[in-house]
Amino acid sequence: MLDHLLLVIERDVRMIIQYKLFLIIRWLWYFLQVTIFGLAISYLVVVENYLFYYAAGIYVATLYSTAMFVAFDISEEAEHGFVDYLLSLPIDRRVLIVGRAIGGGIRSFLATIPPLLFTLYLIGVRDIPILIEASIGLLLLSFGVAGLGISIVSFLKSGDKTDILLGAIDAFIIRLSTVFYPKAFMPPFYSAPAAVNPLTHAAELFRWGLGIQSEGDPIFSFIVLLAFMIAMTTTGIYLYERRMEGGGWT
Amino acid sequence: MTILQEIVFVVVNMDRDIAIKVVGLTKYYGKFLAVDHINLEIYDREIFGFLGPNGAGKSTTLLMLTTVLKPSEGTAYVYGYDIRKYPDKVRSLIGIAFQDPKLFWIHTPYEILIWHAKVCGYRGSKAREVVRDVLSMLNMWEARNKRAMELSGGMRKRVEIAKVFIQKPRVAIFDEPTAQIDVTGKHMIWDMIRGLRDEGSTIILATNELYEADILSDRIGIIYKGKIVAVGTPKELKDTIPGGDILEIQVEGGLSNGLLSRLEGYREVSKVELVDSTVKLYLNRVEELLPQILEDLIRNGVKVKSVNMREPTLDDVFMHYTGARLKEED
Numbered sequence: 165m166l167d168h169l170l171l172v173i174e175r176d177v178r179m180i181i182q183y184k185l186f187l188i189i190r191w192l193w194y195f196l197q198v199t200i201f202g203l204a205i206s207y208l209v210v211v212e213n214y215l216f217y218y219a220a221g222i223y224v225a226t227l228y229s230t231a232m233f234v235a236f237d238i239s240e241e242a243e244h245g246f247v248d249y250l251l252s253l254p255i256d257r258r259v260l261i262v263g264r265a266i267g268g269g270i271r272s273f274l275a276t277i278p279p280l281l282f283t284l285y286l287i288g289v290r291d292i293p294i295l296i297e298a299s300i301g302l303l304l305l306s307f308g309v310a311g312l313g314i315s316i317v318s319f320l321k322s323g324d325k326t327d328i329l330l331g332a333i334d335a336f337i338i339r340l341s342t343v344f345y346p347k348a349f350m351p352p353f354y355s356a357p358a359a360v361n362p363l364t365h366a367a368e369l370f371r372w373g374l375g376i377q378s379e380g381d382p383i384f385s386f387i388v389l390l391a392f393m394i395a396m397t398t399t400g401i402y403l404y405e406r407r408m409e410g411g412g413w414t
Numbered sequence: 415m416t417i418l419q420e421i422v423f424v425v426v427n428m429d430r431d432i433a434i435k436v437v438g439l440t441k442y443y444g445k446f447l448a449v450d451h452i453n454l455e456i457y458d459r460e461i462f463g464f465l466g467p468n469g470a471g472k473s474t475t476l477l478m479l480t481t482v483l484k485p486s487e488g489t490a491y492v493y494g495y496d497i498r499k500y501p502d503k504v505r506s507l508i509g510i511a512f513q514d515p516k517l518f519w520i521h522t523p524y525e526i527l528i529w530h531a532k533v534c535g536y537r538g539s540k541a542r543e544v545v546r547d548v549l550s551m552l553n554m555w556e557a558r559n560k561r562a563m564e565l566s567g568g569m570r571k572r573v574e575i576a577k578v579f580i581q582k583p584r585v586a587i588f589d590e591p592t593a594q595i596d597v598t599g600k601h602m603i604w605d606m607i608r609g610l611r612d613e614g615s616t617i618i619l620a621t622n623e624l625y626e627a628d629i630l631s632d633r634i635g636i637i638y639k640g641k642i643v644a645v646g647t648p649k650e651l652k653d654t655i656p657g658g659d660i661l662e663i664q665v666e667g668g669l670s671n672g673l674l675s676r677l678e679g680y681r682e683v684s685k686v687e688l689v690d691s692t693v694k695l696y697l698n699r700v701e702e703l704l705p706q707i708l709e710d711l712i713r714n715g716v717k718v719k720s721v722n723m724r725e726p727t728l729d730d731v732f733m734h735y736t737g738a739r740l741k742e743e744d
């Protein structure tokens with residue numbers, strides 16, 4: 165069972181290596197976004213030390229979109245019939261899903277190490293234990309997002325629909341959070357969803373870990389992220405077991 | 415199933431010889447009925463040939479057995495485990511080589527099979543060993559480090575079936591294993607499939623090739639338009655065609671009417687024709703009857719010059735049950 169879990173994780177982690185070029189472009193984008201856009205905008209906005217605030221936030225956004233990648237992998241596998249193979253293996257389906265959520269989370273963490281290091285270099289590390297605690301929170305976010313991706317793709321059972329929905333969610337989940345701006349600057353109908361958005365809690369926890377301006381209680385944020393991960397993995401298992409089958413997709 | 419039916423089922427299946435029991439298995443794709451209430455028993459350690467033309471429903475049935483597809487109605491029991499209730503258990507007993515090879519395009523055969531071997535429970539050097547052995551047997555060792563997308567069609571197929579030979583599952587399913595494979599390759603794979611059976615696996619082999627089904631299968635199920643139309647050993651199936659065998663006996667000087675009606679009197683003989691000096695009999699179980707008939711003729715003073723007999727082919731069987739032919743007329 166543990167063997168199978170590790171093998172599923174290993175497969176997904178190795179899979180991201182095939183996106184080498186994509187990753188490098190992503191890192192470059194991050195670097196330019198922070199050093200050019202972030203720097204420029206920090207002169208314009210009233211938030212104190214906005215460059216740091218922005219760098220931490222955009223790292224969380226990057227982590228989110230990389231973790232979501234597992235959904236595209238699954239829909240791709242289904243379109244090419246490869247899912248039949250995974251479904252036929254002597255692996256417990258729950259192990260398969262939990263493995264993919266964990267694998268998807270770990271690999272997004274690994275794939276964003278260069279942006280992470282750059283952020284740490286930019287902002288500086290004040291307190292290592294606190295930073296580690298915050299990082300665990302970020303890992304929980306990655307697992308949860310991978311679980312969300314698995315849930316969505318299993319529910320829709322369509323590559324095209326998955327692309328569209330993930331694009332829409334991406335637009336909202338990042339904007340309705342404190343990834344780019346503090347809650348105080350949001351209109352009330354924005355700040356309510358932002359308060360429950362896991363990205364908000366991940367961004368604030370990360371800022372807390374970096375010792376820069378952050379909002380809310382880190383312990384509460386940590387609990388929210390833990391709950392998010394558990395809820396999403398459970399939903400993923402439920403939907404995948406009931407809805408996923410092989411033999412052709414739309 | 416009601417509880418009573420389930421109890422009856424369990425009792426009936428105490429007979430260890432049944433590996434798989436298929437009960438009313440059905441699959442709709444939308445409104446299209448692809449597999450239509452199939453009932454079937456597959457015995458322990460036999461090679462069961464699943465013979466049918468394109469679109470008959472072979473792959474759909476096999477995908478349901480491996481729990482990759484969910485049945486619309488009905489179910490199947492794999493060594494007593496209901497595929498709907500215990501899919502994880504069923505998958506621990508079953509392995510399949512798909513009709514279309516399922517290879518991740520960027521990986522090499524070696525990587526694909528090492529991962530597969532580990533999933534099947536091999537560790538470290540044991541995994542490397544079994545992968546090397548199976549790849550060598552399939553003549554794929556030299557191509558092991560090519561990427562899947564660089565392999566030829568037949569090579570991909572070999573990698574796909576390697577998975578089952580590595581896994582050695584209780585129930586090994588091959589969906590058209592030798593399509594795209596060259597002639598020497600076909601014979602090698604047939605031998606390997608027989609070997610797997612002899613080591614104790616139950617084999618299901620889907621095919622639309624008459625010859626493959628005939629020489630390899632212990633029993634054959636003919637599937638047509640989603641329905642099983644006949645099941646039996648190749649010989650049983652051929653014998654079910656009334657007058658399916660043809661026996662031609664050339665005699666010196668013709669036969670008396672008395673002798674002709676005597677031949678017609680055999681229960682297995684359905685028709686007798688006399689053309690010049692050749693008697694043509696349409697009958698069943700020719701190989702059992704031949705000595706008796708010859709003896710009969712000789713005892714009545716007939717001089718037999720030559721004997722020629724022909725058994726029906728599986729295609730004749732297919733024709734008999736479906737009204738269609740699998741093989742193009744030559």
Ligand SMILES: Nc1ncnc2c1ncn2[C@@H]1O[C@H](COP(=O)(O)OP(=O)(O)OP(=O)(O)O)[C@@H](O)[C@H]1O
Pocket residue numbers: 411412413443446448466467468469470471472473474475513622
């Ligand atoms: N994913 C699918 N969606 C809709 N119809 C399907 C799907 N897969 C198969 N079918 C249909 O179901 C029927 C049975 O298909 P199946 O693949 O089981 O046939 P088969 O006996 O394996 O044929 P072949 O010898 O060509 O492999 C066919 O009419 C096919 O068009």
Ligand SMILES: [Mg+2]
Pocket residue numbers: 472473474513589
């Ligand atoms: Mg098929």
